[in-house]
Amino acid sequence: MNDNKMTGIELRATWGLGTVFSLRMLGMFMVLPVLTTYGMALQGASEALIGLAIGIYGLAQAVFQVPFGLISDRVGRKPLIIGGLLVFALGSVIAALTDSIWGVILGRALQGSGAIAAAVMALLSDLTREQNRTKAMAFIGVSFGVTFAIAMVLGPIITHALGLQALFWGIALLALAGIAITLAVVPAANAHVLNRESGIVRGSFAKVLANGQLLKLNVGIFCLHALLMSSFVALPPMMAKAGLAPADHWKVYLVTMLVSFAAVVPFIIYAEVKRQMKRVFMICITLLLLAEIVLLAAGQHLWTLFAGIQLFFLAFNVMEAILPSLISKEAPAGYKGTAMGVYSTSQFLGVAAGGSLGGLLYQWQGAWLVFACGAALAVAWWIISTTLREPPYVSSLRITLSALAVKDGALAERLKAQPGVTEVVVVPEEQSAYIKIDTQQTNRGELERLVNAA
Structure with missing residues (x-):
């Protein structure tokens, strides 16, 4: 078997979590091109309050993102992702039911409070092997850009045809679809991997x-x-x-x-x-x-x-x-x-x-x-x-160490002596080595062979 080929679980995790992430981002971005035009019809709306409705999402994300990522280490990734999507859906429903700008502001704040990005990345890290994790993360990054473009087009079309409230109802449905995919498609992780590259x-x-x-x-x-x-x-x-x-x-x-x-x-x-x-x-x-x-x-x-x-x-x-x-x-x-x-x-x-x-x-x-x-x-x-x-034109990677390799006190120095290796940190309690490399001079395979030989 090709060790660099993604397994079925890795593919399900990558496509499933990438879709969940994209659905949530789609819901966030579709509002941007329409709120300052269609939102002015809301009761009490003004340019300043429309700006607040746009910006408060980011404030809530900034407040909750890192804490939610740390909490997911304890309560589990999938429960936190599902809970965050439920909060996001609740915020969307509140925004859909209101005809006041303050209701939309409250809804947008709740949408931002469902901060699941860190938990999504952590679960992806749990479910993919080191040699395939970069590909999985790249898929998430590409999906972000594509989702942004789609949202810029879909937002004005849906809002013109059905109205701003219907747009928020659609965003709530996207969040519920994300929950369904998380439950039905995304595999469960057997253990949480503390990976300093993504956590x-x-x-x-x-x-x-x-x-x-x-x-x-x-x-x-x-x-x-x-x-x-x-x-x-x-x-x-x-x-x-x-x-x-x-x-x-x-x-x-x-x-x-x-x-x-x-x-x-x-x-x-x-x-x-x-x-x-x-x-x-x-x-x-x-x-x-x-x-x-x-x-x-x-x-x-x-x-x-x-x-x-x-x-x-x-x-x-x-x-x-x-x-x-x-x-x-x-x-x-x-x-x-x-x-x-x-x-x-x-x-x-x-x-x-x-x-x-x-x-x-x-x-x-x-x-x-x-x-x-x-x-x-x-x-x-x-x-x-x-x-x-x-x-520095380097890439980061993590190599899992055997029990014998962890005890090798000279391993870090031998790794750092290799061409293209610029930095090495060995964390014995995690049985891991974190390495920065110039991929034009070395690669993961060569360093893994060195570790295994040692």
Whole structure:
């Protein structure tokens, strides 16, 4: 049997959890392109409260994500995933039943409180072997990008045809479908594997927060999602004022996503294969700045708006792909999961800040102030990012150690002496070695052979 071929359980876990994650993300994203247009018909609605309804989801996610991930170590992954999806569904039902903006705000807060991302990743780690885990995680990452594009198109179509309340009912059904898939398709884990590559290490946040490179990348994901959410406060009403009916907004998002996805691949190849991550990173921030300036100058010129939107999502989709890769490269060996937890919290704080502040700025002075502040934020981000170093082009991996290998006090030094190995951390109580490697010089197979020979 090919040891790198996924087993039936691994395939079920990957497809099942990937689908659950995608259904939840679909429900989250479908609201973004429609809330600032259709939501204004709600009782008590204002631009500031619409922004709060967009942003409060991110605040709740930021608060509950890491604690829920740690709790899943004790209560079990599947029970927490099911509980989180039930909370998400409850929030969707509340938003569907209300005709008040405050009801939608409460519903969105509950949706965000069902924070299951960490538990999903932990269960995926429990159900996949080391040599296949990267493929499984990559599938989740790809599904995230595809789901975002689908949501941008489906949200306006469903809301125009059936109304905002029907959209929330549909989101509740998606959550219930996720529960059904979790129960019927996703295998149960026999044991929880403490994998520092995907899980959070208790008491290790100080080590991650003290890393200057990671801190700058966390600022980056905060800025990226603050710009995204503030843009969705201003863009839909701007397009409506420029003469494009809300029912047709999906056409803009469809073309924009198709073009940006096609352009992402060359950027990623150049960044990873040619080892030009920082250059691509700085180019994307520059494109985001240009997009904010174009949108600021667009006024009611529809084609100028289209150009700004295309620039924005081209840079956004590339950034969404390379930022997690940068976090993985910069995270200390054995602390990638913790670094990703802090990264995700920073992302959701950006969602909260972008939605809430974007709504306040839009209500105060209109769309021009939203994009002017967005441009200022992009400039600040660009200046901070100039101090980033070129990342080490390494990958993280975990090797399970035998009882004899754990007792080998010289194992870490022998592993580190291998070509392409930059960092080694042996954790005896977990019977694991966490290693950072340059895959152009070595690979998992060679290191496993060394460990087994020892």
